[in-house]
Amino acid sequence: MSANLIYWKHLGYIERRTYRSLKRAWIGFKIAKQEGNHDKMKYYAEGIQKFQRQLRLPVSNFSDILKEEMENNLDSQTKLIEGSGTAVNEL
Secondary structure (H helix, E strand, C coil): CHHHHHHHHHCCHHHHHHHHHHHHHHHHHHHHHHHCCHHHHHHHHHHHHHHHHHCCCCCCCCHHHHHHHHHHHHHHHHHHHHHCCCCCCCC
């Protein structure tokens, strides 16, 4: 336990705050996943990746969540365009 405290003393204020934000983002992600809320899952996944980059940690892969969101957006765009009489997939 004391080694852990020494480690935290050496970290600057910004790093401690970023670690705290990363922890809260993981908690939010897990809650959103339990609730099945894909919008919040995407929001927290992006935040987790941002904080991991800032701390120079390995970045977690959320490709399934972010990919699913991208596919949903493409499907809704295609349906809107098809409804107007033209079927064009805009990227």
